[in-house]
Amino acid sequence: QVQLVESGGGLVQPGGSLRLSCAASGRYSMGWFRQAPGKEREFVAAISWSGVSPYYADSVKGRFTISRDNAKNTASLQMNSLKPEDTAVYYCAAGDLGPVLKGQNVYWGQGTQVTVSS
Secondary structure: OOOOOOEEOOOEEOOOOOOEEEOOOOOOEEEEEEEEEOOEEEEEEEOOOOOEEEEEEEOOOOEEEEEEOOOOOEEEEEEEEOHHHHHHEEEEEEEEEEHHHHOOOOOOOOOOEEEEEE
């Protein structure tokens, strides 16, 4: 059973930054999704197990950066220039790259709340 442990959520003012981390119990391609109240879960970013290919949703390009540390089996999401519309529960996902990009047939973390508000 793959375990994913997330950390780093919280409350931040608009324009601020947060860094999310996800520790996995093995080496997988990893990604982040988010779900705002009343909305469907949506893709945010993903990175292959090699770390060579990052992928981003258009809504976060230029503001968010996904990275990984394979020595620690962790993936991080650096979120800058945060907006109120970034408010959501953020979920870490792990698996093969194709499924991670789709958010299907992957392992999920427990979720961490990110709130952007003044």
